Amino acid sequence: MNSTDLPRLTVRSPADLIAAVPYLLGFHPADSVVVVALSGSRVVFAARGDLPGDLPDDVDPGEAATHIAEVTARQGADSATVIGYGPASRVTPAVDAVRVALPEAGLAVLDALRVTDGRWWSYLCTEPECCPPEGTRYDPQASTVPAAAVFAGQVALPDRAALAAQVAPAGGDAMRQATDRAERRLADLLATAPATDLLGARALRAAGAAAIRATRRRHRSGEPLTDDELAWLCLLLTHLPVRDHAWERTDGRDDDIAFWAEVLRRAEPALIAAPGSLLAFAAWRDGQGALAAVALERVLAEHPDYSLAGLLDDLLRRGVPPSRLDGWPAGGPPRELRRGRRRSRRRPR
Template identity: 70%
Template structure:
């Protein structure tokens, strides 16, 4: 789900909106239902969900989608289904009804497939013929404006997921060796055997050996913890300086950073310096793709946070999917994933990381659904 705080696109017709959706999401949707929410005359939010399987009740997913959109302080919305009528019509109807129940005006309900769009609400054959209205996104002025503004629409969601997939081949072999060196370096720093527990016994997902979240600097050997904090702060700051100068980290720098990020005090320092800048997204994308599998939780979650802050909700979602597939109990990823699914505004996390931050999200998770 995407906040659309990006260069403005002028949308004056259903064809313009259909052309704009891929740039709002970051990819061309297929077998999907999309809700584009507006406040006044401005698009403020775009949310996408998969079409339900044939025969499945679209109601629960429709109500969830409507609740997410209602949290955006929108006035109205347009529903767009992508796919054949047999799968789209019932879902679009259910989403429209759910939006009406939460007090949003449904401006239009469209179906898009095979280069044509249909309106479920327009009955005027001169503007909405029964055979659908053809459109060419490549020829649209909206598409041209989006490309000129630097926005990208990938072919599909799989192409977006590929942007956060791990590197293989020689890159993976080089990173494996670099990570062995980084673990040895950390062992010298902490006095622990290579690959053994870190200060405070924190595991690779940021949990101590006993499984309870804790900050490595709050337990264990104090000198070792201070050494980790100092090394982590230096590594994070160096990484941001290099990235913002347009320089790519070498293998040893990435490996050292990923090993240190397993300590929550280091991860939280990195988090405090991460915003929605393009450089932040580029840094954490590169680190995530090069990190060894057991060390992906922190860089993947930091990428998701940066993408979310910048309005690239779809990128945040695929980053979190990768993290949670390998580290399902990584608490920060779980909280961010829940926030994205509920349409929580990124501004809700202003001031994070802080002691109250996770508690705020947990309280919001316990709020009853409207």
């Protein structure tokens, strides 16, 4: 799901809305049902879910529709348009289920569309003059929306797989060797810690703070991080006080997202839990819910019990708006971050 802090995009027609969806999600959807939510005339949220045939066997399509409607209603929206991507036999049941669920969640349905092979159909309009039975051909490039989105710095990747590729592993033998060296360095650090430093906790915190400060500074200056620097940072991040020190200094800035994405890609799989969770947090804070979701999917596949990843996964599932964290951590964590991990079976992506 995505909360959308996009600049105002002028949407005058169904074709304009269809052209805007890839920039709201960050990628071009396929075999999907998408809900675009509005508060007044402003788009505030977009969520994507799989079509029923692509859902896990234990997920009921009606339950999935109810969930996406409830998540959308939490965004302060008052209306929504549903768009299904794919053949009618698969799209229609999904769109119908969401059309029923949205009013039950307190949202007016502005329109319900199906998009297939360069044409769109409306489930609500029966006038052949504007909604012919053979569908309406559209050309996204004929709309001003893509140009406005690109000018504002928005990107629409070809598909969700391209988004997942941004967090795919890019390590190798050199990083494995650097991690081995980092482990020996950590053993030396703990061995030389004063006897009064229980379990070397103070030494670890000091080394972690220094590594975070140094690597962030180098990244901001455009200097590439060495394998040894990155491996040392990732190993220190397994110490929770170091991870939390980094978390407190991570928000939704572009630099945060770029930094933690690089660390996640290059880290050894055993060490991706913290950087992947921090990337997800930064992306979620920036309204890039789809990027946060793919980062968490990678973390939880390797580390299913990592608590921070589980907590952020829960926030995404429940559609908690990133604005709930405004002012954190100065005022302490908000209620949503204190609720702990609670999984549901389905998350719009």
